[in-house]
Amino acid sequence: MKNQARIYLLLLFVLLKYPLQSQTKQIPTTLIEHVWIVDGTGSPARKGSVRISGNQILSIGNLKPIAGETVIDGKGQYLSPGFIDSHSHHFGSLKKEPTGVAMTNQGITTIIIGQDGDSHPMDSLTRFFQQNNIAVNVASYTGHSSVREKIMGENDVFRKSSLDELEQMKKYLANDLQKGSLGLSTGLEYESAFYSSKEEVLALAQLTAKYNGRYMSHIRSEDIQLNEAIDEIIDIGKTTGMPVKLSHIKIANKDDWGKAGLIIKKLELARKQGVDITADVYPYTFWNSTLRVLFPDKGFTNLKSAELAVNKLFDATQSVLVRFAPQPAYAGKTIAAIAKERNESEAVTLMNLIQIAADYKKANPNASGIEALAGKSMNDEDVAEFLKWNQSNICSDGAAGGHPRGYGAFTRVLGKYVRAEKKLSLSEAIHKMTGLTAEHVGLKQRGKIAKGYFADLVLFDPSTVNDNATIKNGKALSSGINRVWVNGKMVYHQQQATGELPGILIKRN
Template sequence: MSRPVKTTVAVILGCIVSTLLTGCDPGDGDDLPPPSGDSTLIYNALIIDGTGTTARRGAVRIARDSIVDVGDLSPIDGEQAIDARGLVLAPGFIDTHSHHDDEGALRNNPDALPLLTQGITTSVFGQDGGHHLPLADFLSDFDREPAAVNIASYVGHNTIRERVMGNDAKRPANPEEVEAMRSLLLSELQAGALGLSTGLEYEPGIYSRREEVLALAAATAAQGGRYISHVRSEDRFLWDAMDEIIDIGRQTGIPVQISHIKLAAKKLWNQAPELLEKLDAARAEGIDITADVYPYEYWASTMWVLLPDRDADNLEEIAFVLDQLTPASGIIFTRYEANPDYVNQSVAEIAKSRGTSEVQTFSDLLKESEAWSEANGGASAEMIMGRSMTETDIETFLRWEHSNVCSDGGFTGHPRGHGSFPRVLARYVRDRQTLSLETAVAAMTSRAANHMGFADRGRIAPGMKADLVLFDPESIQDHAGIRDGQVLSTGVDSVWVNGQRVLKDGESTQVFPGQVLRRSSQEGALPQEGGANAD
């Protein structure tokens, strides 16, 4: 059976787009859609294409792993036709800052349900300065045995610093050590990493000088990579930290992204407009600075991150932390190996049960966890959630036209790993009307793709990869809470990854078509998101 003219023309146009992005030849018959029985039409959908433009009714045709036509389409004989029932069809959501790979979690749970039930189709790892070394082996494992979602990774500064400096990493590096880091970085970038990530508030990055980070960022820039950073401080030294990342962008020309942008100190609350004014000034200067953000007032890390001097006996410092950064009632353990009964309890609750002051309890808990760690070969002993942000600032960051949504979450711990994207759509679109639906989707798709350098994902258009999510904007909802963080979200009906349906009626199809996205295959970048700053 011959193809309808309309479809063939659309495919050729789509392939022209693909030529620019991936080298497809529109004159090559192998690049046309397969016979109609191998294509799928999703019709009767409310299409939000990811660019921020107004939703429209229509249909999307996919063949192999790509979108080949969009518009007012009718099924072809023998083609699979799926009635979207008026639900929203959007590009698959891209999580630019994820820890769903921690401790082999995604490897052991390839159906990726906590991701798919949020609509996530691509997850970016290697964040906060840590990555799987050697990266080539980690990525090759997913080439051989894919998950249900796509993955990509950065190279972590802390990881290469520890490899080079070993147990002597709690100090500034000398020139020879910086050069050794640069050599290892270049080797890891060759595996296809998106760029360099830093976690400058964590061990051992906290001991690095600016010159060290700048040298590594410059080496990354020379390879066409990007820079993403958990900056040196999100609270008391925030402005100096912002100056550092801006200067890295200025001196290297590299695109720089602030991980999980936040104002995590009382004295900074409601200063989000001032911070964005600073970032906009940097952009006006020609610095490509962006940010990602998750929709919670709680962060997650270790207790130590609250003490830059790493001194558990400094009770005056601890008192400042509990007064100005996060209250004892807002510090909740997600893991505490020295006494697992403390999980889901706050420092305030533990202090009450112990009969000690909150300050002394914080100090004692730190020392007890450190003793456990030393007795167990240096293993990590604790993780906490800390309430330090305000919803007003979160909303301001979500509205910034150069921010995208992320989870910063994993399979365990903080509820953001199970609920970030639906929470934005439920709370900040439907309930509070902070964003339009189209703008929120753009912040999850084309904007995120652009910030990561993904040229062929993040929009619904011919030639783009068929990563798609079908959801009900009236019922989509996160359910994971601060003390019950591993509850799946609802409202996502179906998800397609590289043209294959991986979630149907909210259930895994046990199909695993995810791809490894390497920098070498991401030539160019998506256009700037048109209309995405409508709010």
């Protein structure tokens, strides 16, 4: 017994002097205190603190620092969920620029790609994340045009598909949906999908619905046949029963300016009839696309079609050719200025630029991004009406260069439409950038400041937040975005990337 007692005493001595290390290492925490919390639900801001642990939000409230944790004094600024960009073209820049400053400088922490019918297969996205680290999260739709090009051939999509081709498209789409795609996206105004039948699109949408996916569409027309194009997406929602989203809603025909309220009434009627239809919108009156979208009938050599474009569909005096590979000197000039330089009418210049670009493509078949136009086609009153609709969320439709929306869409909303013009309250705008967007695209545990949600966060000053990017300087950083966290890691601070690259590929549950 004495020996046993000695052994116990010896063990006690050893344990006191050399305590056993816990099997589980304590995860460090960070406390963000002295902030106004705008939680992404649409509720008013409230004072408090947020504690994060690892990649998640641990607690919210009147919290006090605990020993050993990192404490960040928010100094009375506003803390919101990270902004979710429901329509992004930023992915192409992330291999070269993995810190994603184009996104984080405006508070974006998650981008939704695969838009306008153009996507990467889910397998290739998975490989990308296995081989690369980036600062933001990515989720993707499967693009209708990409599927068509894969099955029909890139140069043979200017027609309806055959029954056999449609069956092959279904198999390709089903495989992508099984691997985590959010759903089906279409770009029906673009030539690679313009010639598809409504039956083809509906068949693919019905398949998507069977996998509990969603449908998002750059509809067949945003100008002279806008109402018919909206009818098509409503019919898809009605027939399939799945959520459908109208991409970057706009009115691009001068004759219909001021009718945003009528469009919203049409969408609300569809919702009352059981169609879960929503929209996203970017806060600009000009778009960025190809010159060819200005020809609804695809009559690129038809003078009447060109005159319709000039007279009704865009303002040649305010629309800037942002890129033109055949003659780089044209970049940065308006169509009106180029027409004057060429001693031509604006309509003739429009046709000639399209032909020059086509000839360049023929001579350089591997070239991409040959031309792009920032086309002035909307008025601000309609943009504001669409922004205010309770089922619209904010998007950028941007890339890392060119149109200023690529660097400033979200901060523009906060500076122009919230602070300056008071078209939206701050909590409404944040809801449209976070919680509502997550709901619209089906993301779980993101878009809100709530216990157990992923710690995607933005600390900003509502009195100074503003976009600074312009057509001439499309990469100017926003003001007022102080810190940005993605999955608990700070990726942006004081207008600089921190070097942290915690972004993940988000797959549909």
